Amino acid sequence: MNVHDLLKVIISFASFSGIHILEFDSVTNTSGRGNLELADLSRKLQLLIAKQGVLSLEQCMSYYNILMLMFSPLLLSAKSYPRKLFISVISSKNELQAYKDTERDWTALRLVVCSDDLLSAVSSLPWPLNNRALILVPEEVGLSAWEAYRASAAVPAVYQRLSAVSVPPLQQQLSVLRREPWYRRTNLTGLVMRCLSEDYPPFSMTSPLPDGTVTVSGFAGDVWSSLEQQLSFKSECRNPDDRLWGSLDASTDRWDGILGQIQRGDSDIAVAPYLVNEIRGRYFEFSVALYSSWESVIVQKPASFSSSSNFTREFTPASWLAVLGLLVTLMLTMKIFSKCMHSYRAWSDCFIDNIQMFCVMGYDGNKSERISHRIWLLTALLACLLLNVAYSSNLTAILLSETNELPIKTLQDIYDRRSEYSLGLVGDTFAVDLFKFAGDNDVLLRDLWREVISKDPRNIASEKANVERCLEDSKHLAIMDYHYYIDNFADCRLTVLPEKVITASISFPMRRNHPANPIINFELLKMSESGVLQKLLARWHGGGRACESELLHALGLAETYTAFVLLAVGVTIASVLLAVENFTYRTKLRRLSLKLFK
Structure with a gap:
């Protein structure tokens, strides 16, 4: 393996991956440190090979044209958002130590070239879980590609062989090297995730343990247990210190509750269902969507035709x-x-x-x-x-006739009739932030908050309090999570307006830049695509209480029993009278016969 073959592999990988800029570290055997445009490097490579007589100039030009023909679309797209590849060649233990001591971004896209006897040492470098480094080891024919990652500083690094790399590399080999590494990193032994959860049945339910941690059951608990089994990590889950879900204080730009502890770095992830919105997305990363839900308006059902009437x-x-x-x-x-x-x-x-x-x-x-x-x-x-x-x-x-016409159907109707109706929100939820911080782009939500919701402190209450108030007052409406309402508070005296206030994905909020985030997300994506998430959701989401249909239906015995009773009474009376008439007739006939014989 000579430097020319190595550069061929590097250029092929960079071209295939849409990388526009190469940066050589000072420990490499190249002329110093600096950025090189990919096209410039290719031309220099051609001149170098032609000068040394390894390949003819025509062969070099042919090889270069093939590269540009195959990968020019990727190069063009990369110029709008240039990606940088860091290249390091480590040929001795001294260079390895210098590489380790130099402050660098260990999550950047890197190619590290080393000899076989230095592979284990290079693998022991502080590669985090979310690193994107490839280790190339020259062999007698071509190279071999490896990767290394460490789940925790307390455990040895895991390094594994990815693929053989020929010169020039095959497209199948480049595909393996280019692919994001998260799907391969399934051994997170030694990793301990700090998680928070709160009761939100049936999606998350916590049970305290003697050591102060909690076990999480429900849909979120099942999903988290599956992740622990598949990725071999452990977790310590607790309830939040203030037992709140998390609301933003705009004056300090800080969150309280579960989200506040994640923001401060006291926890890594929330094993609880959170709706994803723009405000939360500014402060936290979110997992792959677990399912979709929406906020709905709950209102007392108007009087309708009673199915029990006759x-x-x-x-x-x-x-x-x-x-x-x-x-x-x-x-x-x-x-x-x-x-x-x-x-x-x-x-x-x-x-x-x-x-x-x-x-x-x-x-x-x-x-x-x-x-x-x-x-x-x-x-x-x-x-x-x-x-x-x-x-x-x-x-x-x-x-x-239309006996169950809803007087209110949309949020605009509520605002137009704000003097008649009140609107409630569930405290410590994102719906409060949605209305409270609504700007000029959401004029209706902003006006509802200012002129309807904030006018009465009772309008910010728990789910139970809002439902009870809706049952008592036909002029009160409440906004709450549809699935949570159906599973816990569904009442046949209430109904849900057809308009969805907002539809969003339900996910786990994560601490920003946590090394395990992309790996957990990739595993959740596999669970979603294989239908595992849907099966777990169906297990816990029962669909709520079934109400008797308000639609007209065929009359049953309860509505028609009087006719059957009347018929039975008539048949009974007629039967008795028939027996009496027959007895009377036979008696008269017997008396008439006696008179004739006399």
Whole structure:
């Protein structure tokens, strides 16, 4: 392996990775330290190879043109955001010590070239978990690529072979070297993550231990346990000192609660569900999205058609008494007319004929030539018809009308009717910051905070207090996390407005620049793509309390039992009467037979 072959590998890797600037450390065997444009380095390499006769000038130009043809799109994109590659060649222990003693950014993109006998020593350098260094070791044919990382200063470094590298390198080899290293770093033995959590069932629930730490269960606890198993690290979780989630004090630019301890560096991560927004993103890193949620407006449900009612309620009790009085009056009138017309009609016939008229089934009784009887009959039929039409039309109007129209549907409606309605937020949540620090770009939220929410101290309260106030006061609305409301406070007397106040990802907040952040994120990404996160969420998110459907449905026994009872009573009475009539008939027949024999 000569310097020309090594430079070929370096140029190929830089071109493939979209790197525009190369910087050689002073410990390398190049002429000093400084930045070289990639194109300049390529031309110098061609001239050097041509001068020494290793390759012809035509071969060099051909090799250079192939490089530019394959990787020029990457080079062009890199010029707008130049990436720098640091190159170091370590050939002795003295150079290794000088490299170690020099203050440098150990997370920068680096290529370190060393001999095989120095590999273990180079690997023991303080490479953090999030370093992006590649170690190239020259071999008899080509090179081998390695990486090293250390989960903790208390444990030895882990170094592993990545790929063989030919001269010039193959595209498959460059792909392995170019790829971000987080997917390969799954052994974090020795790492102890300091985490905080708070109760937010069913997503995070904490149980205290004798040593002052807590165990975390729920959805967030399951996700964290899976990360510990997959990456072989340990954690110490605690409740926040002030038992708060975290709010921003704009005057000091400091957070309290869980977020405050992460901001101060007292903790590394929060194993609890946090909505990601712009304000929080200025201060913290966030994990890959665990799931999506939104803030919704909760309001008391307006009165609607009761599914337990029956159709007899479409007449008031007074109306039904009037109908019953009309039926009795018509029966008496019919009996009187039958006597006057010398046509005998039993009370049972009068009852059946009137029931037929009430059911709009017509009249099958005797027809009279008297005008007075016809007028009575026409009046009775018209009265029954009007009652039936009134009952049917009223019932149809009730069934087809919009009985549960919401008086408020959007935040704009709340603001427009701010003199009638109040709006509550859950304290110590991002919703308070969202409204409180809303600027000119969110005029509606800013005005709601100034003219509605901040007017009454009761408007900032817990989830439970807001729900109870909504149940007591139909003019109070509350904004809270939809999934949390459904899982813990869903009440059939309340409803959720169709407008989503804000939709955001739910993630774990992380301390900025923590070395384990990219590795944890990559593992969470794999869990999301494989469906593991969705399965864990489904296990804990039950969907809330099921309310009886407010939609119209087929009548059950509860609404129609009176008809069945009446039918059963009628059948029973008819059966008894039939038995009595049969007994009477046989008795009369027996007496008649005795008279004939005598």
